Amino acid sequence: MNKPFEPLSEVRVDVWLWSARFFKTRSLAKHAIEGGKIDLNDDGCKPAKALRVGDMLKISRGEEKLEVEVLALADRRGPANVAQTLYRETETSRATREAAREQRRLIGMNGPLKRPDKHARRDLRRMKDAS
Template identity: 50%
Template sequence: MESVRIDKWLWAARFFKTRALAKKAIEGGKVEYNGARVKTSKHVEPGALIKVPQGWEFWEVEVLAVTDQRRGAPEARALYRETPHSQARREREAENRRLANRSVMAPRGRPDKKQRRELQRFQRQRPDE
């Protein structure tokens, strides 16, 4: 297979759970193909550079193989290679998120009766008082 539509390739490479989600991301301008926005009808070719959002992260991958069939994850990973710059950026951002979450104190549970009344009293107060 020489070329396939980008929405099918993103689905087959397991970046998106469904083709509809892949199409929505492409139409929303979140996916870049060789540095430019694309349409869902764009055909993917080996050697192309694609930027793809996935959750909190952005992947920058080089296309190694083209297929329109969705297979297992190990086979899907063989369709692309992540750039070293992208991999370093994702690891750095994950570490930053992890450190930011450490500083946030999680609530201990639901407020008791006294705490609930204090919250209600606080919410009723007007800013000009």
């Protein structure tokens, strides 16, 4: 680990993704990188690849796709407001993400799917028996 006043020139991609709070653990960040969910400068990468200020990352988490520019480096996980200063999301990425969120809201896929309750199960049985 680095001393608090020593500036970093590069840091591992998996460590940075964890410290910037894109993933809850470094292990999850590593698995996402190995699974091809992270692109560094429009190219694939490995967990130990060196990340520098100014690099561009494309991050896929489920249906969410982000494109961010690295503004600062950190190898320690800190508060969320500090983590947000490590990167800047591009305007196109933000607009695309907002459009996808609105589309999901309109379709009605906002919340988790629920199991049918007593009345819905009764209606399903009636429909199945009628056919």
